[in-house]
Amino acid sequence: MTTAVLPSPHTHGARPVSQTMLLVMLALLPATLSSFWHFGWPAVYLWLVTIVACVLAETLAVLLARRPLRPTLADGSAILTGWLLALSLPPWAPWWIAAVGGVFAIIVVKQIFGGLGQNVFNPAMAARVVLLISFPLEMTRWIIPPSLGSGPGPVEALAITFGSPSLADGISGATVLDPAGGGFDVFTYSLGHHAGSMGETSALLLAAGGVFLIVRGVIGLRIPSAFLLGVAVPAALAYTLVPDSQPSPLFHLLSGGVMLGAFFIATDYVTSPSTPLGQWIFGLGCGLLTWIIRTWGAYPEGVAFAILLMNAATPLIDHYTRPRIFGRRRDGHSLASEER
Amino acid sequence: MNLSLTPLTVRANRLMQRWGVHPQDRKAPASGTAITPLPLPEQLILPLSQHIGSPARPVVPSGARVLRSQLLATAQGRVSAPIHAPTSGTIVAINSAPIAHPSGLTGPVMVLEPDGLDQALASEAVDPFTLSPAEIAERVAAAGIVGMGGATFPSAVKLGLGHNQPIQTLVLNGGECEPYLSCDDRLMQERPEQVIDGGRIIRHAIGAERIVIGIEANKPAAIAQMQAAARDFPEISVIKVPNRYPMGSEKHLIAWLTGQEVPSTKLAADIGIVVHNVGTAAAIHRAIRWGEPLTQRIVTVAGGAVRTPLNLEVRLGTPVSALIEFCGGLVSEPARRVMGGPMMGIAITSLHVPIIKGSGGVLMLTEAEIKPAAAATPCVRCSACVSACPMGLLPLEIVARVRSNDLAAAQELGLKDCISCGTCAFVCSSGIPLVQYLNHAKGELAANERDAKKQAELRALAEARSERLQREARAKAEAAAQRKAERERARAAAKAAAAAKKAEKAEQNPA
Secondary structure, eight states: OOOOOOOSOSSOOOOOHHHHHHHHHHHHHHHHHHHHHHHOHHHHHHHHHHHHHHHHHHHHHHHHTTOOHHHHHHTOHHHHHHHHHHHTSOTTOOHHHHHHHHHIIIIIIIGGGTSTTTOSSOHHHHHHHHHHHHOHHHHTOOBOOOOTTOSOOHHHHHHHHHSOTHHHHTTBOSOTTOHHHHTOOHHHHHHTOSSSOTTTSOHHHHHHHHHHHHHTTSSOSHHHHHHHHHHHHHHHHHHHHOTTTSOOHHHHHHSTTHHHIIIIITTOTTTSOSSHHHHHHHHHHHHHHHHHHHHHSSSSOOHHHHHHHHHHHHHHHHHHTOOOOTTBOTTSSBTTOOOO | OOGGGSOHHHHHHHHHOOOOBOOOOOOTTGGGSOOEEOOOOSOEEEESOOSSSSOOEEOSOTTOEEOBTOEEEEOOSSSOOOEEOSSSEEEEEEEEEEOSOTTOOEEEEEEEEEOSOOOBOOOOOOOGGGSOHHHHHHHHHHTTOBOTTTTOOBHHHHHGGGGTSOOOEEEEEEOOOSSSOOHHHHHHHHOHHHHHHHHHHHHHHHTOSEEEEEEETTOHHHHHHHHHHTTTOTTEEEEEEOOOBTTTSHHHHHHHHHSOOOOTTSOGGGGTEEEEEHHHHHHHHHHHHHOOOSOEEEEEEESTTBSSOEEEEEETTOBHHHHHHHTTOBSSOOSEEEESOTTTOEEOSOTTOBOOTTOOEEEEEOHHHHOOOSSOOOOOOOOHHHHHOTTOOOHHHHHHHHHTTOHHHHHHTTGGGOOOOOHHHHHOTTOOOHHHHHHHHHHHHHHHHHHHHHHHHHHHHHHHHHHHHHHHHHHHHHHHHHHHHHHHHHHHHHHHHHHHHHHHHHHHOOO
């Protein structure tokens, strides 16, 4: 008899990490396909370049660290990071934006900290912020989606993604998050036919993907609902008090990166708190900071900054929101103890 | 029966209890089979350590002929249990053999070769309610009864608890929350009167007011039978509890049934509650009513690799192989052989391992049933373990501390409150054996504490010694000083006397 001595439990009920990643990608698919539809071939190329850059960077890092390549690549986390980063980029951005962002996300934000599970900041959001600060011009060149069929073909699009940046200039339009300039209506913003980051324009499809993840138990209810509340409540208050200068809460919810952030980025296991109360605080903080940065900050969009700030606060939140241990009071003393 | 009488506060408390997991219970098909007696095997291997506490000490020599129920090995110390002959025959060896042990070790055993006659010692039947609580505890101790749910803590020790503080409630644990196992289910279905009577005997011994029996909802037939058997006893309520692992954990069953939480570092008895497994209650019934020591138990044989899963009534010491053979053998090579349940049981390496008092199940599991993670991958902090932990711990954080050898930090996070139920490892999406780390760390901590205690004792001894030496030195010095003073006084007196004499002489001879 040669069975090795094995520890209990002798049965397992978990979904492996790689399957979780696949489900998240599945949930992102509708919004991604819709963005391809709206922004055309340049968006497809940019998406591919970002993912390839992330996977190559991951390969390089793992080889340098002399760790086994297969299990690391098989977890699918590099693909997902690339995918999320791509969705947060201007759809007609040049290829090197995607490449620099992907490499930065994987090497600097993730692998230098020790790889999967060890990073403090969400790699896609950290890369997006670094790109925004380093290349403000390329990162704010928004495209008004061409009317269907009139966009560049697959060959033309190569020139936009891989050629000279001036080509894209001709079609760039109003800045995102400027309700006066863009002309906000709920229908357009829900379906995504407006200027914005590649995968952030279709609020409805992103929310549908998020609900799918909640139903499948991949993400919890706490962080997304707290995030949305954190944006909507102060926005509604401000809108009620000064309706002339403040955009409606609906605009706040449906525009920019709120839906992508609330359902797909803030819910990143690694960089969000693991305690139930901590998740509420984290989500509320993300939402509130987003609204504050949007309202008073120098940048029009605040989702990425808000999430990074709350990422930094995560260890602290976890420390102060530990659940009560069975048989103990919240302060850690036994229920039987008289000590205060 | 008393479901409608459950106080609202208890019900509100239940809503707050969100711990645990729902593994597939896989009780069928074994749970549908009646308890079948297993024929005597060729040899019985009786480990001397079938319980928590000191191993038993053999009292019959190798070569002796023994009768069923005869004492073979006696308890050593307060927390220990004796071992009796499960049938008549000859003790052919007292040596060591493979036992169910987490690291696959061998242990001391007595080997009994049955003669097939199954002759028993004359036994004495008594009315338990004429016995004093102390007499019941004595008889239970003498019968070698230990916790049959798997914990194997000597039951008599728990019966004695009633002497120290008042006990209001006796809880009988019919949770049986481990997947596959149905030995308690069958016992409650087929012999409910034994369980109820055993419960009443325990209640008499500990002086409890009421008996609450908690049974998981996946055992409707057992609940019905137990309710019927308890009908005449108003002090007994049979309560259906939800299927949830680890509902059979003493603390969690108490919390569910009574709304009371056993304080950390305290025992259930400290809040007036004592818990016994339903199998233990039946064993106590047999020991007291029929004078029968614990020499057999019901074992569920199950798992995808077993041809015909069954519930067998087995003499202690029967090798696992005999059970498997009786169940039609194996249909495939099992990926894991387990004694106990799949959540907390022990993987065994040999089918020669014998059934002992705490063995509720023998599982031959296929690869598909185990669903093992290929290899542990890094923790992604998905916090599934946090939601599932029945103790409200943060397993991922504690294990991170354990891995960096920071036991103090792990303890600060509540390491000692871990009940080793394995829920965290069950839900871990990275396949990390969390509970193994936790068990290891608890072992280290206990060892460190023993060392620290020993050192403190040594230090106290050394301090006492140095103090004594100082005291002695002081006393010696004082004595010496006193002697010196006395000597000087004497000398001074002598001098004075001499001087006086001289003066006298001078006076006498002035010239």
